[in-house]
Amino acid sequence: MSWNKYNLYNLAQRTRYPDHGRKTIFQQLWYAKRETRAYHGASLSEKRWRKLFKSVLPAADTATATQKPGDHPHAAALMYGDLERRLEIFLHRALFADSVESARQMIRHGKVRVDDKTLRYPSYLLEPGxxxxxxxxxxxxxxxxEGTELSYHPKPYSQPFHFLPDYIEVNYRTCEAILLREPISRPGRVEVPSPIPPEVHGLAHEYYVRKWR
Structure with missing residues (x-):
């Protein structure tokens, strides 16, 4: 999760996946796991990720009902939904930081407040509201x-990633943001931003279900 121009180029390449039909099922699952984890929560160890992993996903259009991964092809990315609540990732999604690494540095330097309290824990999980x-x-x-009006200068080549997820509300005049709710799936799409195709997320979810069932 970075707007570095080289990283943006690599992310664009990842939308064109080769045909893995000749690989074994395990190889396909492992490859999908590697690709999705490289983007979503790459700084987390597998041990920490296991505590957040959900084998049963929220159903389409609601965060309360549940479904099997195959019931909704786009829903598999919701297994990474809790990571969107991490303070470091939230800042990046809210367009306050050009990368998760930059967001982590801002937090540790005391530049971020949650409910008017300075927090220095990038892994802090936000609650809605x-x-x-x-x-x-x-x-x-x-x-x-300092003392003068600030102007916005976006990173080169980052325009495709300049969007705000539906579950975040931001006031850019005051540099404040609120987590409205957890990401959900909708018909034909899922709210968790990802450059990785839905079918790859589906294979990654199956990998973890098999590994940790």
Missing amino acids: QLVSVDPHAIAMLRGK
Whole structure:
């Protein structure tokens, strides 16, 4: 999760996956696991990720009902839904940081407040309704001297990633954001942003179900 131009190029390439029909089922599952984990929560160990993994996914259009992964082809990405609540990832999704690594640095330097309390834990899991505020001078895309009006300068080539997920509300004038709810799936799409095709997420979910059942 970075707007570095080389990383953006690699992400664009990942949308064109080769045909793995000649590989064994395990090889296909492992490859899918590797690709999705490289993007979603790459800094987490498998041990920590296991505590967040959900073998049963939320159903389409609701975060309360459940379904099997095959019932809705786009829903498999919801296994990474809880990671979207991590403070470091939330800041990146809210467009306050050009990468998760940058967001992590902002948090550890005390530039981020949650419900008016400074937090230095990038792994903190936000609850719906919590208010996150960021020191404007810590946002790399905002430029200007202290006491003057800041101007926004987006990273080159990052325009395709300049969108706000439906589960986040942001006030860019005050540099504040709120997690409205957890991501859900909708007909034909899922709210968890990912450059990886749905079928690859499905294989990755099956890998973990088989591994940890």
